[in-house]
Amino acid sequence: xxxxxxxxxxxxxxxxxxxxxxxxxxxxxxxxxxxxxxxxxxxxxxxxxxxxxxxxxxxxxxxxxxxxxxxxxxxxxxxxxxxxxxxxxxxxxxxxxxxxxxxxxxxxxxxxxxxxxxxxxxxxxxxxxxxxxxxxxxxxxxxxxxxxxxxxxxxxxxxxxxxxxxxxxxxxxxxxxxxxxxxxxxxxxxxxxxxxxxxxxxxxxxxxxxxxxxxxxxxxxxxxxxxxxxxxxxxxxxxxxxxxxxxxxxxxxxxxxxxxxxxxxxxxxxxxxxxxxxxxxxxxxxxxxxxxxxxxxxxxxxxxxxxxxxxxxxxxxxxxxxxxxxxxxxxxxxxxxxxxxxxxxxxxxxxxxxxxxxxxxxxxxxxxxxxxxxxxxxxxxxxxxxxxxxxxxxxxxxxxxxxxxxxxxxxxxxxxxxxxxxxxxxxxxxxxxxxxxxxxxxxxxxxxxxxxxxxxxxxxxxxxxxxxxxxxxxxxxxxxxxxxxxxxxxxxxxxxxxxxxxxxxxxxxxxxxxxxxxxxxxxxxxxxxxxxxxxxxxxxxxxxxxxxxxxxxxxxxxxxxxxxxxxxxxxxxxxxxxxxxxxxxxxxxxxxxxxxxxxxxxxxxxxxxxxxxxxxxxxxxxxxxxxxxxxxxxxxxxxxxxxxxxxxxxxxxxxxxxxxxxxxxxxxxxxxxxxxxxxxxxxxxxxxxxxxxxxxxxxxxxxxxxxxxxxxxxxxx
Amino acid sequence: xxxxxxxxxxxxxxxxxxxxxxxxxxxxxxxxxxxxxxxxxxxxxxxxxxxxxxxxxxxxxxxxxxxxxxxxxxxxxxxxxxxxxxxxxxxxxxxxxxxxxxxxxxxxxxxxxxxxxxxxxxxxxxxxxxxxxxxxxxxxxxxxxxxxxxxxxx
Numbered sequence: 001x002x003x004x005x006x007x008x009x010x011x012x013x014x015x016x017x018x019x020x021x022x023x024x025x026x027x028x029x030x031x032x033x034x035x036x037x038x039x040x041x042x043x044x045x046x047x048x049x050x051x052x053x054x055x056x057x058x059x060x061x062x063x064x065x066x067x068x069x070x071x072x073x074x075x076x077x078x079x080x081x082x083x084x085x086x087x088x089x090x091x092x093x094x095x096x097x098x099x100x101x102x103x104x105x106x107x108x109x110x111x112x113x114x115x116x117x118x119x120x121x122x123x124x125x126x127x128x129x130x131x132x133x134x135x136x137x138x139x140x141x142x143x144x145x146x147x148x149x150x151x152x153x154x155x156x157x158x159x160x161x162x163x164x165x166x167x168x169x170x171x172x173x174x175x176x177x178x179x180x181x182x183x184x185x186x187x188x189x190x191x192x193x194x195x196x197x198x199x200x201x202x203x204x205x206x207x208x209x210x211x212x213x214x215x216x217x218x219x220x221x222x223x224x225x226x227x228x229x230x231x232x233x234x235x236x237x238x239x240x241x242x243x244x245x246x247x248x249x250x251x252x253x254x255x256x257x258x259x260x261x262x263x264x265x266x267x268x269x270x271x272x273x274x275x276x277x278x279x280x281x282x283x284x285x286x287x288x289x290x291x292x293x294x295x296x297x298x299x300x301x302x303x304x305x306x307x308x309x310x311x312x313x314x315x316x317x318x319x320x321x322x323x324x325x326x327x328x329x330x331x332x333x334x335x336x337x338x339x340x341x342x343x344x345x346x347x348x349x350x351x352x353x354x355x356x357x358x359x360x361x362x363x364x365x366x367x368x369x370x371x372x373x374x375x376x377x378x379x380x381x382x383x384x385x386x387x388x389x390x391x392x393x394x395x396x397x398x399x400x401x402x403x404x405x406x407x408x409x410x411x412x413x414x415x416x417x418x419x420x421x422x423x424x425x426x427x428x429x430x431x432x433x434x435x436x437x438x439x440x441x442x443x444x445x446x447x448x449x450x451x452x453x454x455x456x457x458x459x460x461x462x463x464x465x466x467x468x469x470x471x472x473x474x475x476x477x478x479x480x481x482x483x484x485x486x487x488x489x490x491x492x493x494x495x496x497x498x499x500x501x502x503x504x505x506x507x508x509x510x511x512x513x514x515x516x517x518x519x520x521x522x523x524x525x526x527x528x529x530x531x532x533x534x535x536x537x538x539x540x541x542x543x544x545x546x547x548x549x550x551x552x553x554x555x556x557x558x559x560x561x562x563x564x565x566x567x568x569x570x571x572x573x574x575x576x577x578x579x580x581x582x583x584x585x586x587x588x589x590x591x592x593x594x595x596x597x598x599x600x601x602x603x604x605x606x607x608x609x610x611x612x613x614x615x616x617x618x619x620x621x622x623x624x625x626x627x628x629x630x631x632x633x634x635x636x637x638x639x640x641x642x643x644x645x646x647x648x649x650x651x652x653x654x655x656x657x658x659x660x661x662x663x664x665x666x667x668x669x670x671x672x673x674x675x676x677x678x679x680x681x682x683x684x685x686x687x688x689x690x691x692x693x694x695x696x697x698x699x700x701x702x703x704x705x706x707x708x709x710x711x712x713x714x715x716x717x
Numbered sequence: 718x719x720x721x722x723x724x725x726x727x728x729x730x731x732x733x734x735x736x737x738x739x740x741x742x743x744x745x746x747x748x749x750x751x752x753x754x755x756x757x758x759x760x761x762x763x764x765x766x767x768x769x770x771x772x773x774x775x776x777x778x779x780x781x782x783x784x785x786x787x788x789x790x791x792x793x794x795x796x797x798x799x800x801x802x803x804x805x806x807x808x809x810x811x812x813x814x815x816x817x818x819x820x821x822x823x824x825x826x827x828x829x830x831x832x833x834x835x836x837x838x839x840x841x842x843x844x845x846x847x848x849x850x851x852x853x854x855x856x857x858x859x860x861x862x863x864x865x866x867x868x869x870x871x
Contacts, residue, residue, distance in 0.1 A: 070812030070849045200808050207813030208804045209796040210749015210789035214814060217748035225743065250732065268743035269752075270735050342753050342761060342814040342848050391751070391814030392848045425754040622808055626854070630811060633850020656758040656846060665839040667852035 051129040052081055054137070058157060058169035060085065061093045062126075065103035065111060066118040067363055068096070069341075069390035069397070070630070071685040072623035073118045074203045077126050079620060080119075083194040084130030084186060087168070088157030094202055099365035099385035110366035114398045114514070116587035116683025119619055123681055124186075131184040139181065140174040141166050189617075189678070198622035203389070215361040215388045218348040218420060224253060226411045226421045227272040229279050230261040233649035234432055234509050235286040238262055246275035255279070256414035260403075263411045269422055285649065288509035293437065293646040296508065297333065300439040300460040304331070308458055308502030309478040312488045315498030320454035324445025328537055332442075332526040334711045335643035337435040337515055338659060343391020344428045347408035350418035351376055356383045360405060361390035363398035367469065368405040375409045394634070395514040399433060400468035403511075426654045434644060435515030436462040438483075440526045445498075450538025451548060454498040459484055459523075462512045463505040479503055482514065486523025486586065486690065491553040492531065510646070516634055517689040520586040524690030525639075525697070525711060528582035532698040533707060542581055542698065543569055555675075556583050559592040559612040562673050567594035567610035577607060580698030582691035587683025589615035590675075593632070593691040595668070597699035604640060604713055606668040606696055611688065613672065616679035624684050625672040631688020632670050637661040639693035641712050718782055722747065723791025733779035737771075738762045740778045741788060749789040749817050753846070760845030763818040763825075764788050770825035770841075789817035792824060800824045803862035811849035819845050823859050832863050 053061045062081050068074040078092050097103045103111045106121045134154055141159035142149040144166060152161045157168045189195075206212040231237065241262050243255035251271025256263050264275035321327060347360040349372075356376045362368050365385045373380040390397055397404075408421035423431065438461035445454035463480040465471050474481050481488075484503055493499050515521055535545035543564050550556045560583040564570075573579045576598050583592040596608040611628045618624055641660035645652040653659040693711060701707045706716060720727045722745060731740050736755075741747045741764070750773060753761030757772040764773045765787035766780075792798050796805075800823045803809075810816050819842070826833055826841035833841070838859050847855070 068812075070810075072811070200805075201810065203813065204805050204808065204810055205796060207810040207816050208801045208820060210747075210817045212813050213748075214751075216752060217742075219746060219748065268739060270739040270743070340848060342751070342759065342812065342846065344752065389814075390812060392812045394848070422752075425756075425759075626808065626811060626851075629853050630850040633852060634848065637848075655756055656754050657756065661846060661848060662850065662852075663844075663846060664842040664852045664855065667850070667856070670853055 051126065052133060054133060054168050054172040054175070056169050056172050058088065058091050058167055059093050060087045060091055060168070061095060063095055063097040065097055065105070065122065066113040067361065067387050067390050067393070068203060069113065069361070069363070069393035071118070071627060072201060072620065075199055075201045076119050076620045076623055077122055078202065079194045079199055080123065080126035081130035083192055084127045085134045086154035086156065087130070089194070091157055092202065096387035098387070099369045104366065110364070112366065112398060113363040113393070114395065116686045119684065120588065120681040127186050128184065131186055132181065135181040135184040136175040136178050137168055137171045139178050140171040144171070144174065195617070195619050196621070199620050200622060213388050214343050214391045215346045215348065215359060216343055216391065216422065218359045218388065220418070222418055223348065224265050224267065224415065224417050224419045225269045225272045226263045226265045226415070226419045227269065227276040227424065228258065228261045228263045228407065228411065228421060228427070229276050229281055230427065230431065231283050231285070233283070233285045233289050233291070234511060235288045237284045237286060239282040239284045241282070242280040245278040245280065249275045249278060254415050256411065258407060258410040258414055260407045260410070263414070263421065265411065265415045265417065265419055272422070273424065289649040291509060291646050291649045293336065293644070296437065297439065299506065300437070301331070303460045303504040303506060304439055304441040304458045308504040310500060311479045311484045311503045312493060312499065312501040317454050317456050317498045317500040320498035321443060321445045321456060324454055325448045326446045326537060327443060328446070328533055329443045330441070330530060330533060330709060332440040332529065332709045334438050334522045334525065336437045336510065336646070337638060337642055338429050338644060339392070339394040339396035339515055340428060340656070340659060340661065341390075341392025341394055341396055344425055345396070345404040345423040345431070346420060347405050348418070348420040349408045349412035351412050354378070354382055356409065357386065358383065358405060358409070359386045359388055360408070361388050361393070361397060362405065363390070363393050364400070364402060367400060368402045371402040371406045372409045375406060376413060394516040395518070396433060399513060400470065403433065425656070429654050429659050430651045432511035433513040434510065435521060436464065436512040438522045440522070442526070442530055444530065444534060446534065446538060450540060452492070452496050452534060455493060455496050456500050457487055458502040458504070459487065460504040460506065462508050462510065464512050464514055464518070466505065480505055482519045484523070485519040486584065487527060490527055491556055491585070492527065492549050495549060495552065516631070517586060517686040520584060520686070520690040521638065524582065524584040524586070525693040528584060528691065528694030529697050529707070529709065532580070532694075532701060536701070546581070546583065555590045555614050556585060558675055559583060559590045559614050562675060563592035563594050563610050563612035566612070566671065566673055567596070569594065578699045578703035580695045580700070580702065582694040582698065584690040586687050586690055589613060589682035589684065589687045591628070591687050591691050593695045595692065595695035595699050597696055597703060599700070599703060599715065602715055602717060604696065604700055604715065606636060606666070608669045608671070609692065609695070610671045611673070612675060613687065614675035614677055615682040615684055615687070616677050617681045618674050618677070619681060621674055624674055627684045628672040628688040629670045631686065632692050633662050633667060635689040635692035636666070636696070638711055639696050639713055640666070643712055718778065720778070720781060720786060721784070722786045723788060729778070731778050734777045736774050737764070737776045737778045737781050737786070738773040741773060747788050747790050751814055751817055753815065758846070759815070760822060761815050761818040763821040763845065765821060765825060768825070768828060770822050789821060792821065798824060799862040799865035800827065800858070802865055803858040807854050807858045807861060809851050809854040809858050811851055815845060815847045819847065819855055823855070823862065826859065827862055827866060831866065833859060
């Protein structure tokens with residue numbers, strides 16, 4: 001994979017074209033096809049892709065280069081176009097764009113959704129698409145009115161000059177015939193009407209009526225459903241199988257061998273599942289049959305006592321530790337975690353002569369397309385990837401191995417039929433691609449003033465990126481950036497003259513993957529807990545202690561000061577409760593949270609979380625607030641409940657009864673405050689997750705005296 | 718087997734122990750009701766049977782014969798049930814996958830308890846998981862729906 005330079009302005013501007021009497025802004029994509037959209041006028045070139053279409057009925061259809069999985073880009077990205085277009089917001093419609101090179105991520109060069117990047121990476125491209133369309137509509141109106149373009153203004157989907165008015169729909173066909181404008185300048189931020197305004201989601205109507213189409217909901221005549229039996233141990237293989245009983249289940253059509261296991265293909269899910277359960281399979285368990293998460297922890301612990309690959313180093317840490325007035329030593333640990341999105345993995349594949357069609361909720365269209373092409377022997381452009389709504393992603397649907405897509409392509413190919421391959425929840429929890437388990441060890445020396453002077457830190461855990469297409473540019477000098485982010489770039493570490501960070505990336509046969517907030521999901525817990533440990537050792541208030549350490553880090557300080565002020569830090573918590581604070585930067589944004597916690601019947605209960613975020617320009621404050629609530633709930637699941645255990649190579653948990661996640665009765669009251677900012681936009685979707693675990697752990701330490709150094713947080717009984 | 722779904726009678730050819738969820742989704746084609754766990758742990762498959770909330774993923778279709786089955790598609794014409802209106806007003810949804818089940822659970826709660834307390838909401842809704850964590854807005858929207866159902870405007 002190589003980084004691709006965003007298209008030049010000129011390339012961008014030159015491809016206005018006609019579809020069904022409308023204006024299209026976008027790029028020509030050779031060989032690609034759109035489905036279920038208006039057909040081109042006979043004799044006209046078919047322009048298959050675009051960022052927006054202006055229809056003769058005044059609708060403005062925005063095509064999303066990224067996948068909507070709850071994070072709200074179905075609304076935020078159209079806001080960028082509508083802002084510059086001066087569109088009538090009530091006429092906006094949204095579609096996922098099919099996979100095509102034109103929709104490559106402006107920073108990563110492939111079509112994808114991840115890393116909390118969708119809004120900032122499209123901030124210029126989508127605004128420019130809107131501005132270009134507006135310029136063409138103004139030009140068309142000026143010709144019709146017999147005035148100069150400069151004498152026209154636009155408002156709510158209408159071009160106005162004096163007492164003459166024309167709706168965009170009336171102008172679309174004429175605008176499509178015009179040469180592109182040389183320039184289409186963007187608005188001055190002071191003139192923004194939509195950006196920064198809390199705006200309700202555009203996908204609500206279909207999501208509250210059951211009409212929204214998720215991958216699981218794809219249906220068409222002749223479509224079969226498959227459920228796959230996969231090895232009980234990672235890396236296992238089918239030695240032999242007996243499908244007699246499976247084939248006897250009414251509705252079962254075929255049983256086929258695929259690289260990942262044995263697929264039972266049936267008329268509907270239930271028959272496929274019964275068939276799958278009736279298979280008799282002899283497995284070659286392979287080399288991972290002895291895997292044990294408790295033994296792995298011990299192995300990681302031993303590694304943490306040895307020298308690893310240096311990820312950050314300054315001064316002479318050994319010497320400085322020897323001279324420190326006081327030293328603190330601590331070990332922290334987090335388990336393997338499944339993403340467990342509400343919609344289990346699924347993918348529908350139809351292979352025909354010279355083409356393959358895929359319908360799925362994916363975060364990685366380009367890689368899915370490439371892998372499907374390899375499996376089917378087609379060219380990537382012969383593989384159509386239609387993105388549906390995603391029933392949650394959290395990173396699970398951004399897999400460099402495209403596991404659930406590749407497998408479904410194999411199933412459809414082997415079955416020689418269109419097939420929707422569906423995972424059960426148990427398949428999902430057992431299926432790997434987990435957030436890796438990590439162990440951290442830190443030894444920190446404090447000076448006479450109680451502030452840290454030396455920090456020795458070791459991280460042990462599997463690399464997510466080694467062996468993936470991302471390795472060449474995200475693994476440098478043996479350091480997987482995602483293993484140490486949040487420590488290596490810590491604002492605390494930067495200010496400590498003597499520090500060293502080591503990484504061990506042991507190879508373990510457990511498939512791992514990014515999980516909402518990636519490395520920050522463990523590093524923030526460790527770093528922000530450690531800071532409280534140091535403050536306690538120094539006899540200082542944790543907020544005052546952070547203020548002393550973060551003097552040069554204005555945005556960290558800004559969010560922390562706002563959160564503690566809104567939480568009433570100075571006034572003390574209600575009786576029986578304690579407060580904890582944490583502040584963390586990730587994905588270009590800064591978040592602080594204050595958690596108010598009690599212990600009831602030996603269980604940690606989080607009552608209230610005050611959250612402050614500085615994400616630069618806040619495109620849709622409504623979405624940002626929702627994402628902070630979401631990140632806090634997601635982070636609390638891991639802080640309080642979720643963990644996978646592996647014994648004899650087998651994952652012990654299987655479904656929501658034992659892989660527990662946060663439920664309604666445990667949701668705290670969340671208050672979100674957004675720092676006004678003119679900085680460039682940062683990420684939002686993941687950044688609410690990292691601070692919550694340490695904020696809760698810090699509150700628990702105050703309340704009970706117990707410093708809990710492992711997730712999920714478990715009180716000693 | 719005859720089933721009455723959203724007021725319409727359907728003849729389905731299904732084994733009696735096939736879960737109602739899969740009859741609805743794969744045989745009848747009503748995909749608004751979702752599969753999340755298959756063991757009545759997440760609530761995404763919630764429908765109403767004679768008005769009472771039910772996890773269709775563990776309910777044999779035979780148990781629904783002769784009763785009125787209501788799915789999200791049949792909750793209201795045009796998505797105008799007070800719960801749906803409150804959901805829209807408070808911008809509840811995120812990925813949306815669990816929301817059919819959440820809305821059906823909330824509608825059943827309000828039918829049984831027109832003015833639910835927070836404790837009532839906890840009791841009725843804790844069986845419905847949302848991985849996006851929309852719980853705070855769901856709680857607010859249930860309270861709001863109670864007001865809307867009485868014809869209230871504020």
